[in-house]
Amino acid sequence: xxxxxxxxxxxxxxxxxxxxxxxxxxxxxxxxxxxxxxxxxxxxxxxxxxxxxxxxxxxxxxxxxxxxxxxxxxxxxxxxxxxxxxxxxxxxxxxxxxxxxxxxxxxxxxxxxxxxxxxxxxxxxxxxxxxxxxxxxxxxxxxxxxxxxxxxxxxxxxxxxxxxxxxxxxxxxxxxxxxxxxxxxxxxxxxxxxxxxxxxxxxxxxxxxxxxxxxxxxxxxxxxxxxxxxxxxxxxxxxxxxxxxxxxxxxxxxxxxxxxxxxxxxxxxxxxxxxxxxxxxxxxxxxxxxxxxxxxxxxxxxxxxxxxxxxxxxxxxxxxxxxxxxxxxxxxxxxxxxxxxxxxxxxxxxxxxxxxxxxxxxxxxxxxxxxxxxxxxxxxxxxxxxxxxxxxxxxxxxxxxxxxxxxxxxxxxxxxxxxxxxxxxxxxxxxxxxxxxxxxxxxxxxxxxxxxxxxxxxxxxxxxxxxxxxxxxxxxxxxxxxxxxxxxxxxxxxxxxxxxxxxxxxxxxxxxxxxxxxxxxxxxxxxxxxxxxxxxxxxxxxx
Amino acid sequence: xxxxxxxxxxxxxxxxxxxxxxxxxxxxxxxxxxxxxxxxxxxxxxxxxxxxxxxxxxxxxxxxxxxxxxxxxxxxxxx
Numbered sequence: 369x370x371x372x373x374x375x376x377x378x379x380x381x382x383x384x385x386x387x388x389x390x391x392x393x394x395x396x397x398x399x400x401x402x403x404x405x406x407x408x409x410x411x412x413x414x415x416x417x418x419x420x421x422x423x424x425x426x427x428x429x430x431x432x433x434x435x436x437x438x439x440x441x442x443x444x445x446x447x448x449x450x451x452x453x454x455x456x457x458x459x460x461x462x463x464x465x466x467x468x469x470x471x472x473x474x475x476x477x478x479x480x481x482x483x484x485x486x487x488x489x490x491x492x493x494x495x496x497x498x499x500x501x502x503x504x505x506x507x508x509x510x511x512x513x514x515x516x517x518x519x520x521x522x523x524x525x526x527x528x529x530x531x532x533x534x535x536x537x538x539x540x541x542x543x544x545x546x547x548x549x550x551x552x553x554x555x556x557x558x559x560x561x562x563x564x565x566x567x568x569x570x571x572x573x574x575x576x577x578x579x580x581x582x583x584x585x586x587x588x589x590x591x592x593x594x595x596x597x598x599x600x601x602x603x604x605x606x607x608x609x610x611x612x613x614x615x616x617x618x619x620x621x622x623x624x625x626x627x628x629x630x631x632x633x634x635x636x637x638x639x640x641x642x643x644x645x646x647x648x649x650x651x652x653x654x655x656x657x658x659x660x661x662x663x664x665x666x667x668x669x670x671x672x673x674x675x676x677x678x679x680x681x682x683x684x685x686x687x688x689x690x691x692x693x694x695x696x697x698x699x700x701x702x703x704x705x706x707x708x709x710x711x712x713x714x715x716x717x718x719x720x721x722x723x724x725x726x727x728x729x730x731x732x733x734x735x736x737x738x739x740x741x742x743x744x745x746x747x748x749x750x751x752x753x754x755x756x757x758x759x760x761x762x763x764x765x766x767x768x769x770x771x772x773x774x775x776x777x778x779x780x781x782x783x784x785x786x787x788x789x790x791x792x793x794x795x796x797x798x799x800x801x802x803x804x805x806x807x808x809x810x811x812x813x814x815x816x817x818x819x820x821x822x823x824x825x826x827x828x829x830x831x832x833x834x835x836x837x838x839x840x841x842x843x844x845x846x847x848x849x850x851x852x853x854x855x856x857x858x859x860x861x862x863x864x865x866x867x868x869x870x871x872x873x874x875x876x877x878x879x880x881x882x883x884x885x886x887x888x889x890x891x892x893x894x895x896x897x898x899x900x901x902x903x904x905x906x907x908x909x910x911x
Numbered sequence: 912x913x914x915x916x917x918x919x920x921x922x923x924x925x926x927x928x929x930x931x932x933x934x935x936x937x938x939x940x941x942x943x944x945x946x947x948x949x950x951x952x953x954x955x956x957x958x959x960x961x962x963x964x965x966x967x968x969x970x971x972x973x974x975x976x977x978x979x980x981x982x983x984x985x986x987x988x989x990x
Contacts, residue, residue, distance in 0.1 A: 443949075451927060890976075
């Protein structure tokens, strides 16, 4: 009960931060509500953009996966993200920020619409990204319910826990908008950075030292399944899968909430600290999570697949006194509640890409637009809560949906790269890639579900789904956990085909107008005149 | 310089695939698996690489363009 009380105090603090942000905001300004007036300072920008990416899936999912697959999960997800995400923020995030500031964009789709002179294709991409984001919000409510239930030892039910988390998140997003969300994310990130380290050392003490637990893992021989010593290496992760995971962090910058967050920085120089410290922040959070996930195997050797995501909570409950467990529980809640920026991003998409674009702002004014955004925040939270209750025992559906959404967002990255760096890219190239992303996500999801019956056991090689394809049979294989293409995860094929389609279809279709190309790729002599710097003349039209 | 930076990024990306520690169960300091230790160090190397990129390849031209803009007026005009 004490841990639950501490978590409720934490929730009250979070709520207060959101309401305090409301007082600081400019009332009735959509740019203030959705982008905090593009005014975030360097520390808040770094911590909030990092916190936005650190969801329950990342922290609790990582420890659960490490429990099953070993220390390789860190390389698979964390160090790959520590390399790719800062690179995407460096090359894409900075440019989105600069274009947003120059041309007033508030979403990715506003930029794409203007860059490629398109309306409906923008709407299609907007709806596609919104649909891929919804499972994250649902899983956030589910995570809140089950974590609060676990922390309170069942005193708070799943339904009440989910409702409490939903109401708190909804309230600070409703009142505080982007400023409230960024401040809460900053507070949450600091919380789980500090308490992650505390948890690490406390658990080490209580279990008699990590060396003892490691020796236990080396010696354990379960009656069924492979030896647990494998968890100390990467034997349970095939090399092709490890390689293809490098493509998944491309999704980060394509998540609407991350891209929108990039527009909130006051200055572009704020990105410098973000890209430098991002890999370190990832390391500070993920290394203990993965390590503790492996350690949990020595403490709870027989957990089923549905229970592994709670190993950190279980370790804390068994290993620490109630007050510390409560404080650490608040840290876990901080991860679970990362759905705030996703809810706000959906609201921004709705009001900017749909409501404002189709004349709502012109007809009803800016104040009504902000209220439409707030009403949308309430509607999407209620929707997520209702779905979380009605599909309480089918959380795995959303786990799978999220896995495919990651691939979908990653394979949209070539669209953004083309828009930013390739003058000749066209809206038809973007449409071809977006259609491919939609079709491939649905196809691989269907293939994965329909081939569950032929999935090989852990440690066994993948089996061909359609052997009659002959030399191409390896293109569709079923591995233990997912469908693979010659051993590689589908995300790799999806990204490569997406890039191919953007290039080929763009070359086959008419380029955007000269005026638009000049707007987004100003020749250097004009750029020099604009900024007052020295310039080198580049002929108009040079690629 | 540009190509040296590209090469640096490619080398760091390639170092992520440390197949040489794939089955190694050595424990550093008696409790920390070497494969995990390598990737923790890799995260630090990634941060150092970003320091080099920020110092040598920062897109200051787009920064200057954007800083010169009157944001509220532009936001209004975009609509």
